[in-house]
Amino acid sequence: EFVTNLIQLQPESIDNDLGPRLWNLLVGSKSTCSDDRRAGWHIILGTSRRTSFRNTFLETCFASFLPTLPTEYLCDGVLEFVREKLQCFSNEGGTILDDETPVVRTAIEQLWRLILEAEDSTLVIQAISTLTLGVYLEGGSITGHPSPHAQRMHLALVSRCLDQLKRAADVLKRSLGDASSSDDNSMDIVISDVETAKQERVFTRSLQLLRFFLKKYQSKPNFAVADLRSFMSRTPDRVEG
Numbered sequence: 001e002f003v004t005n006l007i008q009l010q011p012e013s014i015d016n017d018l019g020p021r022l023w024n025l026l027v028g029s030k031s032t033c034s035d036d037r038r039a040g041w042h043i044i045l046g047t048s049r050r051t052s053f054r055n056t057f058l059e060t061c062f063a064s065f066l067p068t069l070p071t072e073y074l075c076d077g078v079l080e081f082v083r084e085k086l087q088c089f090s091n092e093g094g095t096i097l098d099d100e101t102p103v104v105r106t107a108i109e110q111l112w113r114l115i116l117e118a119e120d121s122t123l124v125i126q127a128i129s130t131l132t133l134g135v136y137l138e139g140g141s142i143t144g145h146p147s148p149h150a151q152r153m154h155l156a157l158v159s160r161c162l163d164q165l166k167r168a169a170d171v172l173k174r175s176l177g178d179a180s181s182s183d184d185n186s187m188d189i190v191i192s193d194v195e196t197a198k199q200e201r202v203f204t205r206s207l208q209l210l211r212f213f214l215k216k217y218q219s220k221p222n223f224a225v226a227d228l229r230s231f232m233s234r235t236p237d238r239v240e241g
Helices: 002-009 020-025 032-053 056-068 076-093 104-119 121-137 147-175 191-217
Strands: none
Touching: 002 032, 020 032, 020 056, 032 056, 032 076, 056 076, 056 104, 076 104, 076 121, 104 121, 104 191, 121 147, 121 191, 147 191
16 A cells, blocks of 8 residues: 555655666566566556556656566566556547557557567467457557558558568578578578577467457458449440330
8 A cells, every 4th residue: 555655646756776676576576476466566557547647657667667577577467557558548539550659659569579478378369359459450540540541550560460470480490490491691590499489489479460350350341342343334235216
């Protein structure tokens, strides 16, 4: 309760090295167990909902501390923190995919990080759903704009997935000694088991996101291509009389 009140009522007092120390104690490397981290995220999320992120400490947490949080501490609290930020931005009239501010870019990239790096498969599925449905298919950045705008955003998402698939496949081919996958020096590069596992995860999860996106995209009538067959003129009948 003391920490909650400190963050909510006196965020400006958490400065210098006190901010990183408090963050690590709540949800990072200095937290003693998963239960303590869960309690830490409860404090952070509860405060963010009450203040709508109008809090200097929470803003610093999101912009500076969250991107450097070690992979082993990625959890559902991180996903909820990102969702809260995206929701606050949307409530203020922002268009997520058209905004290039660091905060919005951080939110999108943290969703990608959860998808590509998190160990929990359930968390990965939830992050994929948030990115595809919440941002690219049902978000205000898509539904409130003309169809060509949505198509451009969707193409960017698909292109990123395909690029990730290609890069990961090239690395995996080199790990198998396939010289044709790269330049002439590919055989001189030694790929560690850790890097191989990382690229396998990038490949499978990029493909998983593509499949999920395609399935949901096909279920949205507003993205369907118009069927113009009924408007096609047929060959006129011969006029008699």
